[in-house]
Amino acid sequence: MEVNEVFDKVKNLFVDELGIEAEKVTMEAKLEEDLDIDSLGIVEVVMAFEDEFEIEIDDEELTDVGTVGQAVNLLHSKL
Amino acid sequence: MSKRRVVITGLGTINPIANNVSDTWNGLINGQSGIGSITSFDTSDLPVSFAGEVKNFDANEYMGKQQARKLDKSSQLSIFATEEALKDANLNTEERLGPNVGIVFGTGIGGIGSTEQAVRTFDERGASRINPLAITQLMPNSSTGQVAIKYGIEGPSLTITTACAASANAVGEAKNMIQNGIVDMVIAGGTESGTTAMTIGAFAQIRALSTNNENPKEACKPFDKDRDGFVMGEGSTVLVMESEESAINRGAEIYGYVAGYGATTDAFHITAPAEGGKGAVVAMRKAIADAGLTIDEVDYINAHGTSTPANDKNETAAIKTVFGERAYEIDISSTKSMTGHLLGGGGAFEAMVSVLTLKNGVIPPTINLNNPDEECDLKYTPNNAIKKELSTAMSNSFGFGGHNGVLVFKKN
CATH class of the missing domain: 3.40.47.10 (Thiolase/Chalcone synthase)
Structure with missing residues (x-):
């Protein structure tokens, strides 16, 4: 799967599952500041990723994930 | 002070x-x-x-x-x-x-x-x-x-x-x-x-x-x-x-004005009210006293009135115990007849109804009250609202667990 395809799937998840406005979801968007995803929300996001991409994500892998782009790259590396 | x-x-x-x-x-x-x-x-x-x-x-x-x-x-x-x-x-x-x-x-x-x-x-x-x-x-x-x-x-x-x-x-x-x-x-x-x-x-x-x-x-x-x-x-x-x-x-x-509050516990049964509404009686008396009123000064009661056989009978008995002969003169209604039982949301709703009743001078009815019960023989405002200037109102709320909360409101 190409990076842009992963991004599209991530964007759809954010919009459809979490109710985030589509235009806010860019590669540069910061999860907490721009998308209002707090620590509880991150757990939800991870669960949604795991279901959508049929992968498992360890908590340690999330340490450096602060933007949509970083999440997309993490997912891309695991597929 | x-x-x-x-x-x-x-x-x-x-x-x-x-x-x-x-x-x-x-x-x-x-x-x-x-x-x-x-x-x-x-x-x-x-x-x-x-x-x-x-x-x-x-x-x-x-x-x-x-x-x-x-x-x-x-x-x-x-x-x-x-x-x-x-x-x-x-x-x-x-x-x-x-x-x-x-x-x-x-x-x-x-x-x-x-x-x-x-x-x-x-x-x-x-x-x-x-x-x-x-x-x-x-x-x-x-x-x-x-x-x-x-x-x-x-x-x-x-x-x-x-x-x-x-x-x-x-x-x-x-x-x-x-x-x-x-x-x-x-x-x-x-x-x-x-x-x-x-x-x-x-x-x-x-x-x-x-x-x-x-x-x-x-x-x-x-x-x-x-x-x-x-x-x-x-x-x-x-x-x-x-x-x-x-x-x-x-x-x-x-x-x-929220003028009086009385709270008691039946300490009797987890769901059934104490016989004769004993805990409710004390809560009503405490609320009336807290408001600085006497039993002759309560004009309207928004009853707990859940429509269960036990509550309505015991609440009626409790009102009679508190007010004596005057119980038969007080206007009462249960707005739960229209809202259903809002459980934990009921007391606040009925507090709102009580102050609006005083402010607007209209008593909302108890709907669906067509066949009187000999054990429930007070003035429950059956089916039609009544226009009436009132000064004070009392609202009863009783909960599973034996909790009794009574509020008294004044218009001025």
Whole structure:
């Protein structure tokens, strides 16, 4: 799967599952500041990723994930 | 030193009759029932298929999907009702209310719908798939916390879970907080959204609910000989309460006074009222005394009047014990005949009804009261509202657990 395809799937998840406005979801968007995803929300996001991409994500892998782009790259590396 | 007087300066509500105060009041005085067949889930396996559901409320549309999905419905309704109450009190909902404002909310079963959903997910998909928001949705103090966050309420907060007396206790405790000078303003209210398949099933198991599935609007008939149980309702009602001085200083319009509060416990049985409503009697007497009134000065009683055989008989007996011969002269009504039983949200709703009754000089009726019961022989305002100038009102709320919360209101 190409990076842009992963991004599209991530964007759809954010919009459809979490109710985030589509235009806010860019590669540069910061999860907490721009998308209002707090620590509880991150757990939800991870669960949604795991279901959508049929992968498992360890908590340690999330340490450096602060933007949509970083999440997309993490997912891309695991597929 | 005389005690500070406590006033109500804002009201907000969402309930089975309507989604604002003015439509709710018009519905009540026109005898409009908010009860109907349940639309939010499949009732085919249940012995009871009707309730008082909130209508025309789309949380995604109201607060945005990102916020709505974080909150249990009981909290969504709390925020909706608080918004109306704060605006009604002429408070700025864009500014934080700060540390001189407290919040006291009552609820019977909190985020029970979210609890059920989390259990289902756990059973079907295991622990790793439980919604990480589940705890924050299901905890009974969730509404209190969410409303406090939204409006920046930084003073003391309490969540009261005395079942169907919860938000009467909330209004009473809020009154005491203000009267004792702890804060100048308290956002007091109640919420419940317990109309789920499991709770309907469970309440039906203890034979607490009416089973009149054929005629939902006529099912709740407080004090009627043919009453056969209560009807579940959902909703939230919020009161802005403050010291009279605070209201005058900021030029707020005053609905009326929360003048008296009495709270007792039956300490008898977990569901049944004590014989003759013994605990209720003491709570009424305490509330009347706290308001500085005598039994001759209570003009109207908004009864607990659930439409269960036991409550209505015992409440009637308790009123007679408190008021003696005068019991037969006092105007009484049970607005639960129209809303159903809002459980932990009932006390705040009926506090609102009580002050509006005084302010507007109209007593809302007890609908569906057609066949008098010899054990319920007081003036229950059957079926039609009555125009009458009144000075004082009392509101009774009694909950499973044996909790009794009674409030007394004054017009001036």
